[in-house]
Amino acid sequence: MEFFTTQGIHKVYGSTHALNDVSITVPKGSIFGLLGPNGAGKTTLIRIINQITAPDQGEVFLEGHRMTSEDVSKIGYLPEERGLYTKMKIGEQALYLAQLKGMTRHQAMDSLKYWFKKFDITTWWDKKVEELSKGMQQKVQFITTVVHNPRLLIFDEPFSGFDPINANLIKQEILELRDKGATILFSTHNMGTVEDLCDHIALINKSRKILDGPVQEVKENYKSNIFEISYKGDFNQIQQVLDQNFSILEHKESLRENFIRIQHTDGTGNNELIRVLLGAAEIRSFREVIPSMNDVFIKAVENYNAQNAVNTK
Amino acid sequence: MNKTWLILKREYLIRVKKKSFIVTTLLVPLFFAALMFVPMWLATRDDKQERIIAVYDESTLFYDQLGQEGFTKYHFIEQEKFNALKSDLNDEEFYAVLYIPGNIYTVNKAELLSKKQVPIDLAEQIERKLSQVIETDKRRKVIEESQMPDLEQKLAGTKTKVSVSTLKVTETGEQKKSSSMVAFFASYLMGFIIYFFVFMYGSMVMRSVMEEKKNRIVEVIVSSVKPYQLMAGKIVGTALVGLTQVAIWIVIGVAVMGVVQNFLSPETAQQVGQSVMESQQQMGQAPAAMATEGNQMAEIMENIANLNIPLIIFGFVFYFLLGYLLYSSLLGAVGAAVDNDEDVQQMIFPITFPLILAIIMLVAISRNPEGSLAFWASIIPLTSPVCMLARLPFSPPAWEIALSMLLLLATTVGAIWAGAKIYRTGILMYGKKVTFKELAKWLTYKG
Numbered sequence: 013m014e015f016f017t018t019q020g021i022h023k024v025y026g027s028t029h030a031l032n033d034v035s036i037t038v039p040k041g042s043i044f045g046l047l048g049p050n051g052a053g054k055t056t057l058i059r060i061i062n063q064i065t066a067p068d069q070g071e072v073f074l075e076g077h078r079m080t081s082e083d084v085s086k087i088g089y090l091p092e093e094r095g096l097y098t099k100m101k102i103g104e105q106a107l108y109l110a111q112l113k114g115m116t117r118h119q120a121m122d123s124l125k126y127w128f129k130k131f132d133i134t135t136w137w138d139k140k141v142e143e144l145s146k147g148m149q150q151k152v153q154f155i156t157t158v159v160h161n162p163r164l165l166i167f168d169e170p171f172s173g174f175d176p177i178n179a180n181l182i183k184q185e186i187l188e189l190r191d192k193g194a195t196i197l198f199s200t201h202n203m204g205t206v207e208d209l210c211d212h213i214a215l216i217n218k219s220r221k222i223l224d225g226p227v228q229e230v231k232e233n234y235k236s237n238i239f240e241i242s243y244k245g246d247f248n249q250i251q252q253v254l255d256q257n258f259s260i261l262e263h264k265e266s267l268r269e270n271f272i273r274i275q276h277t278d279g280t281g282n283n284e285l286i287r288v289l290l291g292a293a294e295i296r297s298f299r300e301v302i303p304s305m306n307d308v309f310i311k312a313v314e315n316y317n318a319q320n321a322v323n324t325k
Numbered sequence: 326m327n328k329t330w331l332i333l334k335r336e337y338l339i340r341v342k343k344k345s346f347i348v349t350t351l352l353v354p355l356f357f358a359a360l361m362f363v364p365m366w367l368a369t370r371d372d373k374q375e376r377i378i379a380v381y382d383e384s385t386l387f388y389d390q391l392g393q394e395g396f397t398k399y400h401f402i403e404q405e406k407f408n409a410l411k412s413d414l415n416d417e418e419f420y421a422v423l424y425i426p427g428n429i430y431t432v433n434k435a436e437l438l439s440k441k442q443v444p445i446d447l448a449e450q451i452e453r454k455l456s457q458v459i460e461t462d463k464r465r466k467v468i469e470e471s472q473m474p475d476l477e478q479k480l481a482g483t484k485t486k487v488s489v490s491t492l493k494v495t496e497t498g499e500q501k502k503s504s505s506m507v508a509f510f511a512s513y514l515m516g517f518i519i520y521f522f523v524f525m526y527g528s529m530v531m532r533s534v535m536e537e538k539k540n541r542i543v544e545v546i547v548s549s550v551k552p553y554q555l556m557a558g559k560i561v562g563t564a565l566v567g568l569t570q571v572a573i574w575i576v577i578g579v580a581v582m583g584v585v586q587n588f589l590s591p592e593t594a595q596q597v598g599q600s601v602m603e604s605q606q607q608m609g610q611a612p613a614a615m616a617t618e619g620n621q622m623a624e625i626m627e628n629i630a631n632l633n634i635p636l637i638i639f640g641f642v643f644y645f646l647l648g649y650l651l652y653s654s655l656l657g658a659v660g661a662a663v664d665n666d667e668d669v670q671q672m673i674f675p676i677t678f679p680l681i682l683a684i685i686m687l688v689a690i691s692r693n694p695e696g697s698l699a700f701w702a703s704i705i706p707l708t709s710p711v712c713m714l715a716r717l718p719f720s721p722p723a724w725e726i727a728l729s730m731l732l733l734l735a736t737t738v739g740a741i742w743a744g745a746k747i748y749r750t751g752i753l754m755y756g757k758k759v760t761f762k763e764l765a766k767w768l769t770y771k772g
Contacts (some may be wrong), residue, residue, distance in 0.1 A: 026766050062548045064753070068771050081551065089548040093755060095541030100339065111331055112549040156545065 015040035015195040016061075016079070016164065021070035023056055030056045031067070032219040038197055038212065043190055045210035045227075046199040047309060052216045054199040055092060058168050061197075062089050074164070085114035088162035092169045092199075094153050096141045103137035106156050113160040120159065127155045131181075150178050158189065165189060167198035171205055183209065203306040213305070215312055222316045227305070234308045238275045238301040239285065245270070245293025253292045269296050328550045332558025333565070336533065340566045350570050354577040362581075376420035376447065378437075381407035383427040390458045394450060399423075414440045423451060430459065508718035511632065512691045515641055516715035519648055520684045523710065524677070526567040527652040530560055534660030534748070535669070543752045552749035560653045632718050636726075640717045643730060648710025651737040652680065654744035661751030662759045672759075679707035687715055694719040704729050706736035743768055 014037050023031040031053045038044045048054050059065045061072055063084055072079040074086070097105055103124070110120035128134045131151050141149060150173075158165065165186075171179045186196055186209060200206060206213060206227070214224035223230060238261070243250070247263060247270060254260070254274065262273035270293075276285070282300060289295055303311070340346055375396045382388060382401060391399040400419070402410070410422050421439035429435060435455060437443055468476045534556075537543040546555055659672045683702065690699040694716045703713035704725065713721075713729045750767040751759070 025770060059753070064544070064547050065749075066771050084549060087548070089545065091541075091544040091548070093541045093544055093753075095545075097537075097542055098540055108331070108335055109545065109549070112328055112546065114549075 013040045014038065015042075016072065016074045018057070018061065018072050019070055021057065021060060021067045021072075023053075023060065023065070023067050029219050031060075034070075034216065034219075034221045036214045036221065036224060038195060040195055041190060041193060042195060042211040043186065043209050044195070044197040045206045045213040046197060046216065047201075047203075047206065047213055047305075048199075048216035049313060050201075053219045054216055055168055057216065058089075058091075058166055058197075058199060062087060062166060085160065086163045088113075088157040088160065088165045090153060090157040090165075090167045090170060092172070096149060096152060096156075098142040099140060101138050101140055102144070102152055105141065106152065106159065109156045110159045113162075115160050123159050123161065124155070127159060131155065147175050147178055150174050151181075154178075154182060154185070158185070163194055165194055165196045165198075167196070169200060170198050171200060171202050203304065203309060206305045215309065217313050217316050218320070220316075223308075223312045230308060231302050231305070234303045234311060235301070236275065236303070237277070238273060239282075240271070240273050240297075240299045240301060241289065242269045242271045242296040243289070243293040244296060247272070249292040250289065253288050273301075329554045329558045332550065332555055333562040336559050336562030337565050340529070340563070341569060346566070346570070350573050351577075354574050354581065357578075358581045377418065378451070379407070379410060379419040379422045380425065381422065382425045384425055384429050386429070386462065387425060387455070387458055391454055394454070397447065397450065411438065414438065421447075425455070429455070433459075508632065508694075509691045511637070511718040512694070512715040513687060515637075515717075516687045516691075516711045517684070519641075519645055519714060520680060520687075520711050522567055522571075522645070523648050523652045524680060526563050526649065527656045529566070530563050530653040531656035531660035531669075531673070533559055533563065534657050534752070535663065538661060538664075538752050547749070547752065552752065553745050556654070556657055556745060556748055560650065560657065563653070564649060633720055636720070637717050640714055640726070644710040644714045644733070647733050647737045651706070651710070651733070651740050652676070654737075654741045658744040658747040658751065658764075661748040662754075662764060663751075664755065664757070668758060679705075680711070683708040683711035686712060690715050694721065700725065704732065706733045709733050746770065 017035065017037045019035050021031050021034045022029075034053070034057060036044075036046075036057075046054050046057065056065070060067050061079075063079065063081055074083050096102075100108075106124050107117065107120050110124065111117060115123070125134075128137065131154075133148070133151060136144065136148070136152075141152070144152070157167075167182075167186075170182055170186075174182065183205065186198075190196055210227050212224070212226050213230060215222050225233075247265065250272065251260070257278045258274050258276045260272055260274050262271070264271040282298075286295065286298055289298075375398070377398045377400050379402045380387070380391065380399050381404065388401060393399065407422065407424070410419065414422070421437055421443055424436040424438065426432065426435065435451075437448065437451060464477065468474065473479070537546065543555075655676050656673070659669065659676065663669050663672055686698060686702050686708070690696075690702060690712055693699060699712065699716055702708045703716050703721070706729075709729045710733065713726065717726075746768045747764055750770055757763075
């Protein structure tokens with residue numbers, strides 16, 4: 013079930029088209045990755061969802077209704093350019109930010125106590141931000157993002173600028189929040205975290221959405237029918253059973269077993285391929301190569317840019 | 326609205342709790358009190374030093390005529406003593422030696438010998454005393470020669486001082502007393518207060534915006550509240566800080582006045598009054614003119630009563646509020662547009678220039694409130710908060726006031742609109758040096 017959608021978002025800054033007809037659908041309870049090269053328009057889209065800027069065209073819907081300024085209290089947002097008032101005490105500051113999100117002072121206090129305890133920073137309450145290290149400040153920033161129990165969490169590049177320990181902590185927290193029913197959207201360059209965390213992705217390039225869907229489905233669509241097979245037997249026999257629909261990309265022989273990497277151009281099923289191979293050699297392992305998100309990202313962006321270059325000529 | 330209130334509260338409390346706020350709030354009145362009080366105190370203190378002046382009077386005109394004044398005593402001495410003192414002034418007995426030559430009547434010169442530099446007040450006192458004695462003597466002789474015993478009274482009767490009351494004829498033909506002097510001070514003071522307030526607290530708004538941008542907290546804030554709410558909270562909160570400061574200053578000012586009055590016992594007050602009178606006499610005012618002092622005071626009171634007080638109060642509040650709103654929203658926009666302190670100077674100049682110009686023109690306008698400079702400066706919105714207000718005590722034509730207010734209102738609304746646009750684009754823009762052309766483009770961006 014969808015939690016929120018954007019429909020046909022356009023945003024123009026002077027002569028720059030920052031977003032061009034971008035529609036995404038984020039399912040409830042999912043972790044949604046917003047991917048794209050620098051300057052693609054990710055931050056602009058995130059700011060539109062947060063009601064910080066208004067789109068020139070298009071709408072954002074939250075649980076079926078058009079999003080209003082009241083809904084910002086349901087969102088927790090950690091921007092890419094993040095910081096705190098350096099001269100203000102941490103506790104006071106966290107209380108202030110929580111109250112701005114619509115909590116009463118009392119509610120905010122209860123929730124902050126929970127989070128400060130959880131992150132083991134209760135002794136920092138009366139410290140000023142300028143007294144803390146950067147890593148410590150990041151913990152406080154994370155708390156101020158989640159303190160009001162938002163149902164939608166938006167992180168812009170959450171793992172850039174965080175040290176590995178805090179990055180890991182946030183990863184754990186994101187998963188925990190998802191398990192508690194929150195929906196999470198984050199933008200990132202780090203494809204490794206996408207593989208680890210995301211259920212769904214959308215890829216934005218040059219102000220347009222060029223790809224989206226569940227991670228498994230996206231990968232499936234980008235697989236290129238490559239198989240890696242190790243076997244015991246004669247390479248020539250294998251070559252004989254494979255018809256002209258197959259091309260052999262790589263071939264290695266060693267004493268214990270041989271290895272080939274093949275690609276086929278028609279839609280032969282995996283089982284049929286195995287059946288053919290069984291007649292020629294003893295199969296040790298058989299693996300269909302699924303592309304990594306990194307491969308998908310690069311391939312999708314390159315394809316789009318190449319196509320666009322042709323179109324504009 | 327609730328969120329604007331939260332922001333307002335934070336902006337207010339964070340500033341009021343700052344050390345620098347507390348220090349300036351307390352030090353500024355102390356500084357002004359010191360400026361007023363210390364010279365007064367020093368003046369009364371100096372007078373308390375007992376000085377005995379040895380007088381050697383060759384002319385024998387002055388014996389018993391000098392007496393005592395304040396803490397200064399005159400002691401007449403003989404020639405031997407004078408000669409002894411002349412060669413040895415170290416004598417602890419006398420502060421100084423006054424030598425009056427035999428021919429003082431014609432040369433008008435005497436000598437005051439002392440070890441230390443004689444205070445200027447004392448030298449003046451002696452000059453005055455000697456002149457008075459000679460003058461009285463000369464008068465007596467003139468009266469004797471003229472055979473007119475009442476000449477003194479007759480001459481006194483010729484003393485004349487003409488005072489010109491300025492009267493303004495209102496449209497209904499009614500004549501109203503107006504005093505250029507009272508109006509001048511009122512206008513200068515109000516113009517200056519507005520200038521000071523707008524400048525000081527307008528730039529406080531700007532610095533606060535810059536700080537939020539520099540800290541990178543602003544994006545978190547605007548994800549919770551609308552940029553205009555943040556800006557409104559900031560502007561109103563800062564204004565309240567300013568009003569708090571001014572209120573404290575007024576309270577301290579009144580308290581200090583009370584203390585000063587208590588401190589100055591009747592005698593010292595009299596002394597101060599006396600020295601003031603003396604200095605007036607020295608300036609050539611005859612004692613007879615003193616009688617008009619009381620009249621003058623009454624006249625000033627009457628003039629104050631004749632000012633259009635409701636108009637001035639309304640005008641002050643109006644120009645004060647709109648002037649502050651106009652400038653603080655523009656300065657807030659500048660704070661949002663720039664990234665670093667170097668760029669500020671460049672962007673801020675076109676905005677503060679009219680304000681500085683207004684304060685420069687203030688004296689000229691107060692002197693000639695109906696001139697064309699005064700007219701234009703009080704119509705053009707960026708200078709009108711200072712300049713029209715300065716003209717109000719002189720009751721300028723109603724249509725000019727209305728036009729000035731209307732233009733200022735329209736400009737302020739426009740400035741708030743433009744300021745809000747620039748603000749919400751600027752606060753999220755980093756690492757870009759903005760130009761005015763770029764700013765103009767931001768006005769077209771949606772939301």
